[in-house]
Amino acid sequence: MALGANLPRDLGSIRRSPAETLRHALADLAGEGLSLVACSRFYATPCFPAGAGPDYVNAAARFDNPQGLRPDEVLALLHRVEAAHGRARSTRWAGRVLDLDLLAMGQAVLPDRETFEMWRSLPLAQQAQTAPDRLILPHPRLADRAFVLVPLAEIAPDWRHxxxxxxxxxxxDALPSADLNAVQALPA
Incomplete structure (x- = not known):
């Protein structure tokens, strides 16, 4: 799973930073029945698309699924946790208080290989305009994003797409070095 946030969360007199929100979200996911196996360090990463808002804090986490939730049930759980942290889904790629992305579940390709390939090969201009109406696994943009792959490589370097x-x-390692260099580990 990928975690990200680039907007603070206002809780009355308390203002929670993006990194604090990620820590709280990890605890909430464990409270919802997922079992945290590993979590990467937190990283400062440029906003995508460039100039669309403040930079992000990103991480990757690996969970066990002891309740045997189906992928769509895990996605619904992620959306509930996002909503509990104030996530509003206004426009595509807008800044967010919390973003939880289900990257993969084992070796599943969902809903089928043809649909996955269609979303994976979608041109960037179309990606900005449209979102899938169902869960696509693995995440179609997984291989393109340094802000996902750098943290993910800490906890699952050998997982194969x-x-x-x-x-x-x-x-x-196939990403441009400028993209990789822009992902900077935050102090612990």
């Missing part, structure tokens, strides 16, 4: 066969480390 079920559609491409490439490991997380291989996908990360």
């Amino acid at each position: 079920p559609a491409t066969g490439r490991s997380v480390a291989e996908m990360r």
Whole structure:
């Protein structure tokens, strides 16, 4: 799972930073029945698309699913946690208090290989205009994003993409060095 936030959360007299929101979200996910196996460090990353808002704090986490939730049930759980933290889904790629993305569940390709490939190959201009109406796994943009792959490589470098066969480390290493260098670990 990928976690991100670039907007503070106002809680009356308390203002929670994006990093604090990520820590609270991790605890909430564990409270919802997922079991945290590993979490990467937190990273400062440029806003995507460039200039659309403040920079992000990103991380990756791996969870066990002891309740055997289906992928759509896990996604619904992620959306509930986002909403509990004040996430509003206004416009595509808008700034957010919390963003939880289900990147993959094992080797599942959902809903099917053809639909996955269609979303994976969608041109950037169309990505900005449209979003899938159902869960696509693995996340169609997984291999393109340093802000996902750098933290993910800390906790699952050997996981292999079920559609491409490439490991997380291989996908990360294939990205432009400028993208990788822009992802900076935050102090613990």
